[in-house]
Amino acid sequence: MKVLAMRIHILFSALSMTAVSISTLLINPSIALAYDKQALMKSYFSVVMIRGYNESGGLAYGSGVVVGKDEVITNCHVLRTTKQAWVARGQDSYPITSVKADVWHDLCLVSAENLPFKTVKIGKSTNLKRGQEVAGIGHSSGSPAPLTSIGNVHGLYKEGAGNVIRTNAKFLLGASGSGLFDLDGYLVGINTFKTAGRGGSVHFALPVEWVDMLRQLPVSKELPIIGKALWEEDEDKKPFYMQAAVPESRYDWPKLAQVAAKWTEAQPDSPEAWKALAVSHEKMEKAELATQYYEKSLSLDSENIDVLYSIGNLAKQQGDQKGVDRVYVALSKIDKAIGEQYKAFMACETEC
Numbered sequence: 001m002k003v004l005a006m007r008i009h010i011l012f013s014a015l016s017m018t019a020v021s022i023s024t025l026l027i028n029p030s031i032a033l034a035y036d037k038q039a040l041m042k043s044y045f046s047v048v049m050i051r052g053y054n055e056s057g058g059l060a061y062g063s064g065v066v067v068g069k070d071e072v073i074t075n076c077h078v079l080r081t082t083k084q085a086w087v088a089r090g091q092d093s094y095p096i097t098s099v100k101a102d103v104w105h106d107l108c109l110v111s112a113e114n115l116p117f118k119t120v121k122i123g124k125s126t127n128l129k130r131g132q133e134v135a136g137i138g139h140s141s142g143s144p145a146p147l148t149s150i151g152n153v154h155g156l157y158k159e160g161a162g163n164v165i166r167t168n169a170k171f172l173l174g175a176s177g178s179g180l181f182d183l184d185g186y187l188v189g190i191n192t193f194k195t196a197g198r199g200g201s202v203h204f205a206l207p208v209e210w211v212d213m214l215r216q217l218p219v220s221k222e223l224p225i226i227g228k229a230l231w232e233e234d235e236d237k238k239p240f241y242m243q244a245a246v247p248e249s250r251y252d253w254p255k256l257a258q259v260a261a262k263w264t265e266a267q268p269d270s271p272e273a274w275k276a277l278a279v280s281h282e283k284m285e286k287a288e289l290a291t292q293y294y295e296k297s298l299s300l301d302s303e304n305i306d307v308l309y310s311i312g313n314l315a316k317q318q319g320d321q322k323g324v325d326r327v328y329v330a331l332s333k334i335d336k337a338i339g340e341q342y343k344a345f346m347a348c349e350t351e352c
Contacts, residue, residue, distance in 0.1 A: 107190060
């Protein structure tokens with residue numbers, strides 16, 4: 001089937017955009033109007049820019065989110081090249097006076113005096129579901145005003161008190177440290193790193209729950225912040241979900257199958273591992289094995305919309321109407337509107 005994409009324009013940013021996943025296609029097209037605009041607008045005004053001059057005199061920049069009185073969360077790698085940094089909004093700037101740094105997890109809690117910005121509402125990454133809509137808000141490409149990108153949760157990976165979040169809510173250079181929000185305006189993650197390839201970038205956000213850990217760390221007044229982050233580890237030492245993202249983004253399906261096979265062996269109860277194995281085999285046109293692995297993933301997470309759709313799509317390709325109908329029933333139990341969108345999409349012979 002033809003891969004579709006659509007643009008969702010957010011009222012407070014004419015430049016907002018999204019790359020839409022399979023599961024997004026199943027959701028009512030009016031979804032751009034379905035979220036709490038007022039709640040998301042409040043979150044928008046809690047996002048700030050982090051700036052500083054580097055040694056060559058150039059301007060380093062990233063994003064941050066106000067998470068407490070005079071407190072902003074950002075990525076430590078944003079502060080690697082500057083000895084003086086400040087929080088900025090428009091023409092206003094507020095010097096950073098101290099920082100609590102967890103370099104390995106790439107999160108820094110910076111302090112600046114008399115910040116006039118409201119604290120964001122704090123959510124939980126552990127409450128997210130695969131396929132759920134989320135919004136990334138940050139200063140992509142150094143834009144003076146934050147830009148918003150709507151996407152879906154594509155993966156949840158348990159790490160400590162929260163879930164590392166894989167999403168297709170795009171962010172670009174300048175949006176490191178920006179916020180990932182649910183559509184009620186609650187901060188659920190910090191956009192941090194991504195992979196790149198001809199298949200498109202795979203984006204990851206760190207769990208908001210890690211912010212509390214930072215508050216227990218010692219205060220430092222020294223910049224820059226130096227040290228390797230977890231996503232910069234040697235490839236074979238990274239978590240499997242990071243290892244799998246690289247070949248997927250490069251359309252290297254045999255490599256993805258190799259990584260996913262090791263992943264399922266090491267973590268047989270991971271629905272993400274079996275999904276990765278299924279995707280690799282589907283792309284290599286091994287439909288029977290792909291269906292088997294998708295079914296295994298579904299047995300571990302019965303509400304994964306992406307996996308259900310993939311099972312239905314493979315069933316249609318094989319002329320299995322009962323399989324198509326079974327997926328319709330399962331999706332309708334999750335949300336009737338999603339079920340109806342799936343039914344209409346399955347009825348398309350070429351494109352909708």
